[in-house]
Amino acid sequence: MSSSAARPILEVRKLTKRFGTVEVLKGIDMVVAEREMVFLIGPSGSGKSTLLRCCNRLEEPTSGHVIVDGVDLMAPGTDINAMRRRIGMVFQQFNLYPHLTALGNVSLALRKVLKQSRAQADATARAALEQVGLAARAGAYPADLSGGQQQRVAIARALALEPTVMLFDEPTSALDPELVGSVLSAMRDMRAAGMTMVVVSHELRFAREAADRVVFLDHGQIVEEGPPSQVLGTPTSERARAFIADLLH
Amino acid sequence: MGGWERFVDTFFKPALIERYWPAILDGMWVTIQIAAAVVVTGLALGLLLAVIRAYRIRPLTWAIILCVDVLRALPPLVLILLAYFGLPNIGILLSAFTVLWLVLSAVLAAFTEEIVWAGITSIRKGQWDAARSTGFGFTGALIFVVLPQAIRLAIPPLTNRTIAITKNTALGSVIGVAEILNRATTAQSVEGNATPLAMAAIAYCLLFVPVVIAGRWIETRFGWRRA
Ligand SMILES: Nc1ncnc2c1ncn2[C@@H]1O[C@H](COP(=O)(O)OP(=O)(O)OP(=O)(O)O)[C@@H](O)[C@H]1O
Ligand SMILES: [Mg+2]
Numbered sequence: 001m002s003s004s005a006a007r008p009i010l011e012v013r014k015l016t017k018r019f020g021t022v023e024v025l026k027g028i029d030m031v032v033a034e035r036e037m038v039f040l041i042g043p044s045g046s047g048k049s050t051l052l053r054c055c056n057r058l059e060e061p062t063s064g065h066v067i068v069d070g071v072d073l074m075a076p077g078t079d080i081n082a083m084r085r086r087i088g089m090v091f092q093q094f095n096l097y098p099h100l101t102a103l104g105n106v107s108l109a110l111r112k113v114l115k116q117s118r119a120q121a122d123a124t125a126r127a128a129l130e131q132v133g134l135a136a137r138a139g140a141y142p143a144d145l146s147g148g149q150q151q152r153v154a155i156a157r158a159l160a161l162e163p164t165v166m167l168f169d170e171p172t173s174a175l176d177p178e179l180v181g182s183v184l185s186a187m188r189d190m191r192a193a194g195m196t197m198v199v200v201s202h203e204l205r206f207a208r209e210a211a212d213r214v215v216f217l218d219h220g221q222i223v224e225e226g227p228p229s230q231v232l233g234t235p236t237s238e239r240a241r242a243f244i245a246d247l248l249h
Numbered sequence: 250m251g252g253w254e255r256f257v258d259t260f261f262k263p264a265l266i267e268r269y270w271p272a273i274l275d276g277m278w279v280t281i282q283i284a285a286a287v288v289v290t291g292l293a294l295g296l297l298l299a300v301i302r303a304y305r306i307r308p309l310t311w312a313i314i315l316c317v318d319v320l321r322a323l324p325p326l327v328l329i330l331l332a333y334f335g336l337p338n339i340g341i342l343l344s345a346f347t348v349l350w351l352v353l354s355a356v357l358a359a360f361t362e363e364i365v366w367a368g369i370t371s372i373r374k375g376q377w378d379a380a381r382s383t384g385f386g387f388t389g390a391l392i393f394v395v396l397p398q399a400i401r402l403a404i405p406p407l408t409n410r411t412i413a414i415t416k417n418t419a420l421g422s423v424i425g426v427a428e429i430l431n432r433a434t435t436a437q438s439v440e441g442n443a444t445p446l447a448m449a450a451i452a453y454c455l456l457f458v459p460v461v462i463a464g465r466w467i468e469t470r471f472g473w474r475r476a
Binding site: 088095098 | 382
């Protein structure tokens with residue numbers, strides 16, 4: 001899958017991030033190719049969320065570059081809002097808009113950012129909800145949806161904008177175990193449809209099955225990366241070994 | 250004269266009711282006009298100030314906080330007297346009606362700003378993140394995602410505050426705005442009888458009980474559950 005010919009979609013170059021005096025990311029270099037699914041794992045506080053949030057500049061990198069589909073997000077002339085909608089993001093806490101229905105959540109940016117007509121936006125939003133198996137719940141408010149359904153609406157909200165790449169920050173860790181499967185299967189479908197994805201998650205079984213590559217982050221540095229069988233099966237660094245053993249037991 | 254007769258004669262003397270109800274009705278009309286004007290300008294201005302504050306531009310924020318705190322701290326009557334008797338000395342001549350309207354609007358705006366601002370700050374950061382990640386700029390995220398939620402949170406305290414402040418239209422009687430209480434106190438001093446005041450009380454009930462009920466309706470209508 002990650003053949004050398006594949007076009008890079010997300011390039012992270014020498015990325016650093018400091019909060020005050022604490023250096024949370026210490027020079028990250030990472031390239032994600034078109035249609036690739038990269039799993040980002042690492043201990044709590046290792047900087048996974050920060051790295052992901054730097055990839056659409058929700059968090060402002062201290063130095064370095066993030067290049068998405070050839071556009072440097074850090075370049076002064078870049079329209080960051082226009083770029084952000086091409087970078088879908090899914091959050092651990094879903095972050096659905098509680099005052100809007102599922103359909104309203106998905107169509108809001110279509111209408112107000114892309115300035116689509118209501119009819120057009122609704123049609124696009126319905127199609128996106130259909131993709132995640134929630135067409136029937138279009139009229140429901142987030143409070144009336146299960147966690148798994150809420151997260152799938154959040155995925156549809158990102159998908160509706162036809163992103164070039166999708167970022168997932170622990171999409172299933174706020175869910176009851178029995179609801180995890182529905183979200184993973186939506187992600188599986190996206191992968192099958194050729195979406196480029198970066199996933200922070202501790203679902204190692206899913207990583208083994210679906211990921212092209214696993215990146216292990218520790219203390220703000222990439223310690224190890226490679227195919228899932230290698231990083232998860234025979235990790236070389238002591239830290240990765242301990243971390244994975246911990247998760248599996 | 251028995252106790253009951255005396256009570257009726259003091260508060261509900263038929264001859265006086267007949268004589269003064271047109272005046273009280275006129276007063277009600279004036280009160281309605283001021284109250285409506287105050288509600289519209291006060292809420293709109295307060296909302297605008299809260300939005301401006303959301304941009305966190307230091308000097309503007311400080312100016313807003315200063316004005317809002319002063320307006321909330323001072324008794325409205327002090328402001329009304331200050332404006333009505335002070336402003337002419339610096340060449341600003343305003344009618345009593347205008348002074349009452351401006352002062353109460355400013356006070357309502359101050360409270361509205363605080364309440365809406367509290368609503369804005371209570372919206373979780375994840376809502377901003379979600380909006381920004383779908384391409385909204387700061388203003389878009391504020392208007393389409395954060396404000397609708399903040400305003401819903403603000404509605405119960407805002408209804409209370411709005412009712413409390415519009416009742417202060419009665420303070421206009423002090424500077425001669427011909428609203429309900431002004432008409433009633435004038436009649437009361439002429440007649441030496443409390444009937445006009447009782448009529449005023451009834452007039453206020455007729456005006457504000459529906460407002461209180463409407464407020465309750467708005468609260469339930471716009472109440473919604475958090476996910
Ligand atoms: N806004 C912030 N201000 C200060 N420090 C922060 C901020 N956000 C994150 N940090 C710190 O940066 C470090 C990395 O945080 P981050 O959330 O990226 O870790 P993570 O790998 O996602 O952890 P987890 O698995 O717990 O989600 C932590 O030490 C955290 O305390
Ligand atoms: Mg995290």
